[in-house]
Amino acid sequence: MIPAPGIIALLTDYGLSGPYVGALKAVILGINPAATIFDLSHGIEPQAIEEGAFVLGQVAPYLPEGTVCVAVVDPGVGTARRAIAIRTSRGMFVGPDNGLLSAALDDKARGAAREPTSSAVPVPAGALAVELTNPAYFRHPVSATFHGRDIFAAVAAHLSLAVPLEAFGPALSDVQAFPPWRAVPQGDGSFASRVVYTDRFGNLVTDVRASDLPGTAVRVRIADRELSGLQRTFLDGPELVVYAGSSGFLEIARRNGSAADALGVIRGESVLVMVSQ
């Protein structure tokens, strides 16, 4: 069993203005007053499961060992979608079974589909996923619309107290996952990519991994513009710069400004990346 140092990380689309994030933390501290809680993000666009999964994937590699990560972007709350917890070599994750917890799985486990929708994939060997069905670990009464508070936060707090994962419900053979964010080369060696995330600075994150590029003579087409060259940082170039971002994806940035605004693009925009070997 992974040690449980009592660290719990939170990611939701609740926003910070209302009572919802506070309610999660209150429930957690009521069960484990010694928990160390920290926020990954509560600013995921409402109900944007894929965005939440992507942001979680950006942070997951840095979580301390033993962290219990609670993620809630849950447009299907109260329906037949399952509530799950999954433990893999990448950590322990709790949330709805809608692909949000994809960061628990490596690229291979997440399959080869290319659509930005989640699908059921087998739980890999060595991992354990359970459906959260044991009411002994819920807060009661369980609301039909706030499983974050009544199921996920409560379960995470018990996990942080080292309750074994097996106690929370039956093991699952499959879970929902998004395919890897990893543009694949086309016949001509180019990558058909898209903007999978735009950050506060207006930087555009694509799903092309720098490590997959066969060379550095890169040309990028986006929104009727063509950008040339691969820079080391967003300062090393002309107005619009292509570089390998801090998580290994190709990013497009604007020196001292917002590339999203300059190009007039948002999440989902198509990007074509061409590389001369």
Added chain:
Amino acid sequence: MIPAPGIIALLTDYGLSGPYVGALKAVILGINPAATIFDLSHGIEPQAIEEGAFVLGQVAPYLPEGTVCVAVVDPGVGTARRAIAIRTSRGMFVGPDNGLLSAALDDKARGAAREPTSSAVPVPAGALAVELTNPAYFRHPVSATFHGRDIFAAVAAHLSLAVPLEAFGPALSDVQAFPPWRAVPQGDGSFASRVVYTDRFGNLVTDVRASDLPGTAVRVRIADRELSGLQRTFLDGPELVVYAGSSGFLEIARRNGSAADALGVIRGESVLVMVSQ
């Protein structure tokens, strides 16, 4: 005396961009470095006392026993409005005496007035409210405009160290409170309600309590629309759905969207709820 595990919860209208919330936490940790601080919300609309009181009321039932809750929405700072702390069976609350701390009191103690303004109500038997007058527990010099930092945060830190409430100042016989958010049935059995909160998702929270409904054949009139039926979740219905929200109030939501935007309404909007028994 309630045990003091050193958990302190914060709710303000300070926003998260500026130095104010950081200053509260710095002062608290300077007095009690072992305190566990967590945020309920800092996104209350500036100076919106009733909104702050409502959000606090939504979270208060989940606060761990012994939590010291600091709330600051304080347009009257530096005037004759009193600084108070109040301990009841619902917890320990610190802040301005302007109704913001209404969550400390149960419905009965908060009186029967129906206007959305606060008024003085007697401190109930078994509760203790004190005016914060003892400068030994303030940070000095005390600013005329930032009692959050110099009085409320400092007092909360001392309370979290188990200083007895009586030490902070004289007992009060009354405190300001808003009337309960609880629409009362009219002569014909309908409820004249209003939107008391809109959340990030655009869900509209009314002050009708689901537990007060004599039946489930509900019709709701809002903004020239009439909605029929009471659903279990915001997914179980047509475009606009009425259901009992996670805190027991009737809410109006839009499937995969914002009811506030769809109806063009904001906090305060009138809502008529009719029930056939």
Added chain:
Amino acid sequence: MIPAPGIIALLTDYGLSGPYVGALKAVILGINPAATIFDLSHGIEPQAIEEGAFVLGQVAPYLPEGTVCVAVVDPGVGTARRAIAIRTSRGMFVGPDNGLLSAALDDKARGAAREPTSSAVPVPAGALAVELTNPAYFRHPVSATFHGRDIFAAVAAHLSLAVPLEAFGPALSDVQAFPPWRAVPQGDGSFASRVVYTDRFGNLVTDVRASDLPGTAVRVRIADRELSGLQRTFLDGPELVVYAGSSGFLEIARRNGSAADALGVIRGESVLVMVSQ
């Protein structure tokens, strides 16, 4: 050596929506799981170094002794700008050497230049500044664009474990600092000031210190308006009020509203303050 109670304060321009702040905290807790982390602000305008330095200066006096303060507003990341840590009587600060850490230095050490740009100033006697060059305390691989995660957060975590500052790299004789926010009287006794900060309430913070005023018969000219008198709080006056704010600077506020909106001004606006002795 200053004691290290494990308290770490964070200030960035990362915003709270994306993965960046979560990554800082994850890295810190991975190195020091017992650290107490709290946020000063992550809402600094993107790349607004002076704004970040000002907000940090507003909070720094209240930080608990031994706090390690990490600040990252870093448009020059990946360039020749140095990564530094500095310890003074005001605390321990970690971040880019671009003036952001000016709060580490008192007014005298920060020089007499009046332009709102940073310049190199000598590290004062009794203080120690080092360039962060020892890779043993970095997270690897070090990204060219995310030193917040890979250098500053990691270094701060090690500092919170009481690693001596000397271990992180060579001592520096100078660091970048902004001149003090302190308008100086002109020949006629008036102060040529500017708005150095606008807060969430629309209050305008100037760089005139109340303690520098030779009298209280104050007239303020801003945006073609003239305001008279110095009030105790923002409630004690007509529509627009001048008063000494909670950090000692003259502020302009609007009773129950936003002075910034009412005057149509933003950060940087010129303000003339005249005082009759």
